[in-house]
Amino acid sequence: MNYIQFVQKFFPFFLQGMAVTVEVTVCGLLLGLVLGVIAALMNISRLPVLSWIGWIYTWVIRGTPLLVQILIIYDGLPQVGIQLSPxxxxxLALGINSGAYIAEIVRAGIQSIDPGQMEAAESLGMRYGLAMxxxxxxxxxxxxxxxxxxxxxxxxxxxxxxxxxxLTELLRQGQMIASAxxxxxxxxxxxxxxxxxxxSVIVFISRYIERRLEVRS
Known part of the structure; x- marks a missing residue:
């Protein structure tokens, strides 16, 4: 069996794995966006308690390997009575991990805006949330x-x-095919x-969106 024949035979299995990979990644990213925005707002909060909690979250998650976090959630949580599917x-693992990195991205993006604009908005009577x-x-x-x-x-x-x-995502499908x-x-x-x-598809779409935003600005 040459390589072309190999791909033709197992293409449906790789495609199934790719679908699971996309699904778990998109769901993880959406969860990460929610957690990241919340953590970023906590990091720049004027309340020391919120700022401290946001900092602890980003520090712990960014400072530990994703693989360890996955094992804690999948293998560790059942020990305390929490059983989750793969x-x-x-x-959950991808979302929590991504959220810590997104928090720093959002925080840096917000703080890159001239602080004078927030001061001007507040001087006009806008509340903090509305100004944001x-x-x-x-x-x-x-x-x-x-x-x-x-x-x-x-x-x-x-x-x-x-x-x-x-979890039978793309790599797991590959491992099973390689074993067989x-x-x-x-x-x-x-x-x-x-x-x-x-x-490559993600990068292509993002560049298209960036060009569209440049045209509108």
Missing amino acids: FVSGI RRIIFPQAYRRLLPPLVNEFVALLKDSSLVSVMS TFKPMQTYITAALFYLFMT
């Missing part, structure tokens, strides 16, 4: 797009780590090409 565990929504965020989101895309790409590749939970066919070289090259395809 899919939910994967989303109407003044700060509309200016910051264009600066956030490139680093957020980088985080999405990194998260997509990091999703391969959830294969340790036997004894062709690890062909298998993992094919898996790498699938990852390359997915990341």
Whole structure:
């Protein structure tokens, strides 16, 4: 069996794995966006308690390996009576991990806006939350797009780590195919090409959006 025949035979299995990878990554990213925005707002909060909690979250998650976090959630939580499926565990682990990095991205984007604009908004009687929504965020989101895309790409590749939970995403499918066919070289090259395809699509879409934003600005 040559490489073309190998790909033709196992393409549906790789495609199934890719679908699971995309699903768990997108869900993890959405969770990470929610957690990241909350943590970023806590980090820049004027309340010391909130700022401290946000800092602890980003410090702990960014300072520990994602694989360890996955194992704590999937293998550790059942010890305290919390049993989660591999899919939910994967989303939770990826979301919590991504949230810490997104928090720093959002924090940096918000703080890159001239502080005088917030002061001007407050002098006009705007509350802090309203000023953030109407003044700060509309200016910051264009600066956030490139680093957020980088985080999405990194998260997509990091999703391969959830294969340790036997979740049949792309890498796990590849591992099963390699075990059944004894062709690890062909298998993992094919898996790498699938990852390359997915990341390239993300980068292409993000560049298109960036160009559209530049035209409108």
